[in-house]
Amino acid sequence: MYADAEDGHGRPERGRWAAPTRRPPGPQDRPESAHWFEAIAGFAPAPAFVRDGQGRYLWVNAAYAHLYRMAPDVVIGRTVEEIDTPADAAMFRALDREVLQSGRPVRHTLSFHHPDGLPRQVTGHRFVLDAGCGPRVGGIYVDLTEHTRTLEERNVADEELHALRERSGLAVVALDLSGRVRRVSGGAARLLGSGRSALEGSWATEHLDDDGEVGTVRGIWADLVAGRTPRYSGSVVCRTASGGHRVLRTDLAVVRRHGAPDHIAAVLTALSAEFHGRPRVSPVQLRVLTSMAAGSPNTTIAAQLGLSRQALDYHLRRLGGVLDAASRPAMVARAYALGILDATAWPPRAVDAPGRS
Template identity: 45%
Template sequence: MNEVDLKALLEPLSVSRWEADGVLGVIDDGDAAFGDRHTTHRLLRGVAIGMADRPDDDLFATFADLAPAAAFVRDAAGRHLWANHAYAHLYGRTRDTVIGRHLADVDEAGDIARFLALDQEVLTRGRPVRHTLTYRRGDGLPGRAAGYRFPVRWGAARCVAGIYVDVTDHAQALDRRQRAEADLRTLRDHSGLLCVRLTPDGRVSEAGTAVADVLRIRLSDLMGLPADTLIARTPERSALHRIWDDLISGRRRSARACAVLVDRDGWRRRVRIHLSAVCGTTPGVSGVWAVGTHLGLRHQARPDLTATQVRILTLLAAGHSNADIAGTLRLSRQTLDYHLSRLRGLLDAATRPALVARAYVLGILSAQAWPPRSSTAPNPASPV
């Protein structure tokens, strides 16, 4: 193999190659060569040391024989005129058992007609063809390779050359990833869980139908919305912001938090959120998956109540009579009746039991405390 043959073989494939003079000056390079000449010279010095004792006539042949990409040259009838070690390795053979052999001696019977037809297409069209092929490896398992076939002059004959990279492992990894993504989409759309993927700037990029149902919004309208517009301004929101900053900066990979969702009609639902950072092929976090569980009851936004009104509700929930409440809070009966009337209007509850029930449903009173107290009380001993 001479220089012209080698360049014809490498030209269609984006591989890193250089041609250097005696003082390691770069004369020519391939499209994928390093742009940094300093790096190029360092690599060339290593190559020059390794091949210093080889005759110049053998350098191109040695380069092609030992290249990691699988390469071959066949005549129009399908006989291998040349092949390198990587090509023979694809089939679990040595190159001596490939060169001079016909396709029928190397490939599976079902592939021979297909490969010959592709060779004829290359010769007829007279230009390179990008191609992905499946083949039977030496261990009997299916393999996959990607590369180019193109016409070349080999001596006086028009032949077909090919250069391929084995992508079996990559293809299998890609298949596994596609299956995992399909499973994730199934989980997102059909599990009933509240699944949302957020971009690093906090916007919705993917969401399941369950999320759209809970928020009472069309799925298409949900895409691109800032997540902050879907969360009520509660004390949990500030803690959620701090967790988000940790996830996006890479300080944490996962976290749990609570939040209150706000639907399109202004109603609210408390939810527990499980957050997981997604790291892509590029450095940094490419997104965050948020999965909601323990969804609370849908309720209207909590009305703004005075401390006295909250204290009245805690005493009502404890079972005290109007006279007991007025005496405990040192209010006149008329003032207590005014507060109860206001509370019935604010909470949309007509009776004393309904007032207590609404206070718990809206989260005004803590469901985990007895005696009854406000859900925002600073300590267990404080009723409000």
């Protein structure tokens, strides 16, 4: 800086350079950015600490103290032996010595326990800090505990789903949003009498019995994909690999990924034995069947349907021929075996009866 000075004769001289007076640096000389950094580090989400060579905490941020359910000022000044379990404290001491002796930072993943016994896992760096007052050990870590626990729970859920799909015999089919089969379980392949390789990659509509069912399924499918309904339950007649047919209960549900529909999961349940040429019964004959299945005598059935005894006998003879059954019990049994009557419902009703959703 410029200052007034005296010449050799005691007269003042102006404009000469004078050396500044030096004073020791104080807290007021710290750059403003250092205060900002300290504030940010104190509340950063990554746990961080500084310890001396004796394992005593000199500084920790809030995230590090939170690992131990403590406040930072409770941790600072204590040693690792006062904070951690004996086994964990010995491990941390050994890691500190390794870093101090080598002078090189180390990246690692640590598993340890809270004093209350709860397991924790972190990953990060441990390194040497030397600010002129002796070596210090610093560490910055990311807490993986919740992430690890979530992954473990997901693995368990995946294993349970795999066991349910592959080992329970449940017939499960995964289809993409266009209706193409992505994956089938062993139970689904057996139900349709086919191999997985023949089913996967095919279109779902290829396995339906007639065009009428295809049109109905397309409408339901559009509602599922558009989000107008989250699930649907109904029955369909499917073709089997041997050229026969089988009535299946089909439970469809939308599987979402990141909030958007990703694919459709279908659970199939057999409602009939495999048959070739499913008998077609008239609406009146279907009502006669449901009444017989409920145990109603002929007089009650005739009264309920408004039929004469002769008219009821005619329909019974026709039913016997259509179902290839010689008695009332045989007609009912055949109706259930062929999927005409719903084996999961009471009172008896037809598989195609409305009200299933």
